[in-house]
Amino acid sequence: MTPELSQNLIQHLVEIGASGRFEGGEKISALFPSARSGSFMRLAPHSWYTVAASLDDAQLIACIKALTVLERLPNFSAGSVSPVIWLFRKLSERSRDDLTPVIDWVLTNTDNPYLPFGSHNLGAQSLEELHALSAYAAERAKARHTAEENRQREAKERKATEATYKLFGALRRHDEKAVVALLSQGADIYASNEQGQTAFEYARSLGLQHLMPLSPNPAVHTDAAR
Numbered sequence: 001m002t003p004e005l006s007q008n009l010i011q012h013l014v015e016i017g018a019s020g021r022f023e024g025g026e027k028i029s030a031l032f033p034s035a036r037s038g039s040f041m042r043l044a045p046h047s048w049y050t051v052a053a054s055l056d057d058a059q060l061i062a063c064i065k066a067l068t069v070l071e072r073l074p075n076f077s078a079g080s081v082s083p084v085i086w087l088f089r090k091l092s093e094r095s096r097d098d099l100t101p102v103i104d105w106v107l108t109n110t111d112n113p114y115l116p117f118g119s120h121n122l123g124a125q126s127l128e129e130l131h132a133l134s135a136y137a138a139e140r141a142k143a144r145h146t147a148e149e150n151r152q153r154e155a156k157e158r159k160a161t162e163a164t165y166k167l168f169g170a171l172r173r174h175d176e177k178a179v180v181a182l183l184s185q186g187a188d189i190y191a192s193n194e195q196g197q198t199a200f201e202y203a204r205s206l207g208l209q210h211l212m213p214l215s216p217n218p219a220v221h222t223d224a225a226r
Helices: 007-019 022-031 045-053 057-070 083-094 100-109 127-172 176-184 199-205 218-225
Strands: none
Touching: 007 022, 007 057, 022 057, 045 083, 057 083, 057 100, 083 100, 100 127, 127 176, 127 199
16 A cells, blocks of 8 residues: 555544434644645556455445545545545456445445546435436437437538539539539439429530539439430
């Protein structure tokens, strides 16, 4: 363990969590001067994995509870690098017990939106509520994604419709650059003008069929090329 993360400090945290007397966390700065800055709360995960390995499940849960409450104090906030995340991760890996009570306790007692999983808890007060909120958030995200896809598709269709409308004029002017640009915007070469003539046929009549892409329908392409 690092100097600022002493065995005595860990034991003190375990005792606080096991007893439920969380006001003891306020004395940490006085009892452990090296921990006064709170930097031990933001140590790399491997430091806390070592701590987890030194504790049994009951002690680990007690330590998690003490650290959860400790984060409320000035200097001890750790956000997305909270030791609670790393300790709970190890607890989840090795424990065969249902950890829902632990999760519910952390969610109820934390001000850190990343506890206990390291991802945003959405302000849930229990695992059940977190699942419900996550499902709702996923539905909203899916709805936004679908709406954006529809918006982009409709915009593309509008652009293609405008390009199709302009294509006949570009062909009539023999403006080859404009024709190529309009085709790249999705202009429909098989859309008909008022005379029932498609843009493909109109291009052929003007000697501009070389600008037209190959037809996706060979029969149509063959007829138009004659």
